[in-house]
Amino acid sequence: MSTPNIKFDFNNAVAGKANKHIVSRRQLASLKADILRYHTELQNERAAGKLGFADLPDTLDVAAACAKSAEAKKGKFENFVVLGIGGSALGPIAVHNAVRHPYYNLDPRFRNGWPRFFVEDNIDPDRMQALIEAIDVRKTLFNVISKSGGTAETMSQFLIFRELLKKELGERFAENMVLTTDAENGLLREIVNEEGYESFVIPKNVGGRFSELTPVGLFPAAMTGIDVSALLKGAKAMAKRCSDADLPKNPAYLDAALHYLGDVKKGQHVSVMMPYSSALHDIADWYRQLWAESLGKKLDVDGNVVHTGQTPVKALGATDQHSQVQLYVEGPFDKLFTFLAVEKHTNEIPIPKAFPGKEGAEYLGGHTVKELFEAERTGTEIAITDAGRPNLTITLPQVDEFNVGGLLYFFELVTAMAGKLYRINAFDQPGVEAGKRAAYALMGRKGYEDERARLEKSAEKSQDLIFD
Numbered sequence: 001m002s003t004p005n006i007k008f009d010f011n012n013a014v015a016g017k018a019n020k021h022i023v024s025r026r027q028l029a030s031l032k033a034d035i036l037r038y039h040t041e042l043q044n045e046r047a048a049g050k051l052g053f054a055d056l057p058d059t060l061d062v063a064a065a066c067a068k069s070a071e072a073k074k075g076k077f078e079n080f081v082v083l084g085i086g087g088s089a090l091g092p093i094a095v096h097n098a099v100r101h102p103y104y105n106l107d108p109r110f111r112n113g114w115p116r117f118f119v120e121d122n123i124d125p126d127r128m129q130a131l132i133e134a135i136d137v138r139k140t141l142f143n144v145i146s147k148s149g150g151t152a153e154t155m156s157q158f159l160i161f162r163e164l165l166k167k168e169l170g171e172r173f174a175e176n177m178v179l180t181t182d183a184e185n186g187l188l189r190e191i192v193n194e195e196g197y198e199s200f201v202i203p204k205n206v207g208g209r210f211s212e213l214t215p216v217g218l219f220p221a222a223m224t225g226i227d228v229s230a231l232l233k234g235a236k237a238m239a240k241r242c243s244d245a246d247l248p249k250n251p252a253y254l255d256a257a258l259h260y261l262g263d264v265k266k267g268q269h270v271s272v273m274m275p276y277s278s279a280l281h282d283i284a285d286w287y288r289q290l291w292a293e294s295l296g297k298k299l300d301v302d303g304n305v306v307h308t309g310q311t312p313v314k315a316l317g318a319t320d321q322h323s324q325v326q327l328y329v330e331g332p333f334d335k336l337f338t339f340l341a342v343e344k345h346t347n348e349i350p351i352p353k354a355f356p357g358k359e360g361a362e363y364l365g366g367h368t369v370k371e372l373f374e375a376e377r378t379g380t381e382i383a384i385t386d387a388g389r390p391n392l393t394i395t396l397p398q399v400d401e402f403n404v405g406g407l408l409y410f411f412e413l414v415t416a417m418a419g420k421l422y423r424i425n426a427f428d429q430p431g432v433e434a435g436k437r438a439a440y441a442l443m444g445r446k447g448y449e450d451e452r453a454r455l456e457k458s459a460e461k462s463q464d465l466i467f468d
Helices: 025-029 032-047 052-058 060-073 087-099 125-133 152-175 187-195 215-222 228-241 251-266 280-294 323-328 369-386 401-422 430-442 449-458
Strands: 007-009 079-083 116-120 140-147 177-180 198-201 270-275 309-312 335-342 391-396
Touching: 007 215, 007 251, 007 430, 025 251, 025 323, 032 152, 032 251, 032 401, 052 228, 052 401, 060 198, 060 215, 060 228, 079 087, 079 152, 087 215, 087 280, 087 401, 116 391, 140 152, 140 215, 152 187, 177 187, 198 335, 215 228, 228 251, 228 401, 251 309, 251 335, 251 401, 270 280, 270 391, 280 309, 280 335, 280 401, 323 369, 335 430, 369 391
Parallel strands: 079 116, 079 140, 140 177, 177 198, 270 309, 270 335, 335 391
Antiparallel strands: 007 391
């Protein structure tokens, strides 16, 4: 598959003249040697099997297996439900909402025989009950996704829907579940072996937030008719494009360097992603986890306390021009902006001519909604640039599987290089693990009794600061 390249425009993120809020070419050049060294480190880690996401574009056989399984199930289920949280949910949501019709669930014409798509990515009891009421579990395929198999949220969902299926289907209940987990270890793998579920494997060297191009994302995508091989081909094309060790020739490394320097040199502690495409809005949501969980670290690789990491924020053009851009243009100089644009929209939609003499409406007639959308994006870019705020624009030729796969891989590589620049481990999440341990203790899991006692003591509060 061939497609025009995704375009990266860094002009507004690099100072052409003196601007104390924008990274200079000289500052970028100072990182060239470090980038070259870190590029070599990343290549060595990949060769040693420690950089699993980088190998995923070559796993077309896995994509084919997911597509084959999905095709065999087409027409057999009314609903497809992902049970997962974090990377097990955000990626499937982002790809589905990017590629499929925005009202996919509402009309069979948009689904072409594929099931309705739901992601139960929280354990809010009211929402979960609402899903139970909205679907017929007998006609629903559940995809349980957890690498460790011990994620409390996902395991609780599994137990609930497994019990419902057993009551409705008896011994055939396992036919309505597919489990995606580690190949050998963890509770879910034990359960797969005991109860005979169909299952897919999450590679050991791929963490949750980097897992969208594994069966974590490929199987859910295939279950709604998305071309999963095209996702991988797009990722592979982007990997090739970002393979040069020379900073000025590698857009992923340049993006990482600008975010790093913006943070540590310019006080830009917030990374704002603002798609001018509703289809890409959840890509920004997926990016939030990738950036926050990878780079928000207390310790560097040498054990020094550093407390690094930009705070990622998502916005949507043109919607958030009316809610956030006032802050962006006139507020503190603590943000670096990434605009996502689309060159070719599927639809134009002409604006009718009406109300001659009424300038507030007349000037719009004869144009298209696409023209207005692009004018809004360009206007926001100019306003932010004129206010001295650094920003860059990534433009997709069109929103399709190939380009979405390329975009996912691009941001994963940006994150890996940013981790090197910060000198932290971008692939662990000790803060998240601490929260998981606390949940285990409070729910009475064996082996966590001392932790529960500690938590209960630390949870004591001053009553004079509580108002009933």
